[in-house]
Amino acid sequence: MQTDVAGCAGTAGGRKQVQPDTILSPRELEIAENYARGQTYHAIAVRLHIAPSTVRTHLAAIYRKLEVSSKLELHARLEGDSAPGDAQTDHAAVISELALSLEEAIGRERALSEVLRIISRSRGDTDAVMAAILGHALELCDAEFGILFEYHDDRQFSARFTRGIPQGFRDWLDRQGVFTVGKATGLGRMEKVQDVVNIVDVRSEELYRTDDPLRHATADLGGARSFVAIPMLSGDSLVGAFTIYRQQVRPFNAQATALAHTFADQSVIALDNARMISELRALGGKA
CATH class of the missing domain: 1.10.10.10 (Winged helix-like DNA-binding domain superfamily/Winged helix DNA-binding domain)
Known part of the structure; x- marks a missing residue:
């Protein structure tokens, strides 16, 4: 049968x-x-x-x-x-x-190799390079969106590059331009210690119960919960912050933070390269 x-x-x-x-x-x-x-x-x-x-x-x-x-x-x-x-x-x-x-692990190695390749061939096109760096960072760190903040001294920052950011938060940052962050914000704390600031839940901190505009924009407009800010250093000078966000309470572990640090370092290299290329072009134009 x-x-x-x-x-x-x-x-x-x-x-x-x-x-x-x-x-x-x-x-x-x-x-x-x-x-x-x-x-x-x-x-x-x-x-x-x-x-x-x-x-x-x-x-x-x-x-x-x-x-x-x-x-x-x-x-x-x-x-x-x-x-x-x-x-x-x-x-x-x-x-x-x-x-x-x-x-x-293979994916991480490929992503880092791709970022280095893009930087080496960028010819000063920072928009393309930063889009790639932020994209790979979000992918490998399981994050929803990321921002590269430029530092302007004395707790002043501006959002220079973004990836995956909710439109409401993007519009808010555009309206602010260069703005001063509070000392208790992630960016403010990062500027002071010039080290990684890893926040488990942006809504659980006392700062969220105040009227701090950046914290409310981050949480309410961006829907962010877990957050990590990595200082971008050129020598001993702070030039910016590499930040990635999750929209659920899932703290970034040591591996994710280390990856974000690597991408922050690559961002500094890309920006330095773009600056040098611009200076060389300017000198060439004067010759």
Whole structure:
């Protein structure tokens, strides 16, 4: 007697081969298909209106359920290739975590290499360079938006470059131009210590219960919750701040902060390069 088993496409080593759509939930299948096609955590998160960290959690479960250990294997599995032999559940969980961590490390190296390549070929085009730097920073740090503030001395800043920022907050910053920040704000504290300021929740601090305009614009117009500000230093001089924001309370860990610091350093290099190119062009024009 023949038995028709739904969702089975054959056998692998005597075991029935179960199709991914019978193992994964609809949301997991959608994430798996987008990731296998080359979409990043951030792009998938935007598409599905979820946090990038939630995408990663789903992917860890997907790798474990499908018993795959790379994006290529995931793509092959979704295309109908057989699953590998039986894997112990605890081993499968470890393998899925290691596989995603490795892919993330490779992604970080590629992003940093791409940023260096863009800087080296920018010819002083800071707009293109900063868009790329902020974009990679948001992607790798699981952040919704970022701002590069230029420093004008004595707690005065202006938003020079932005990426992903909500329009209301963008309009507010445009209206301010160069503005003075309060001593208790993230930027004010960063200027004083010239070190990283990592705020768990901008709404939970006492400053939010005052009339500080920047804090209210950040939280209410930008929808920001967790925030990190990285000083941009040229030698011993503060030239700006590299800031990234999450719209959920998810504090930035040491790895994310270190990544943001790297991108801040690259931003300083790009700005210095642009300044030198402008000076050389000016000298050339006078010759």
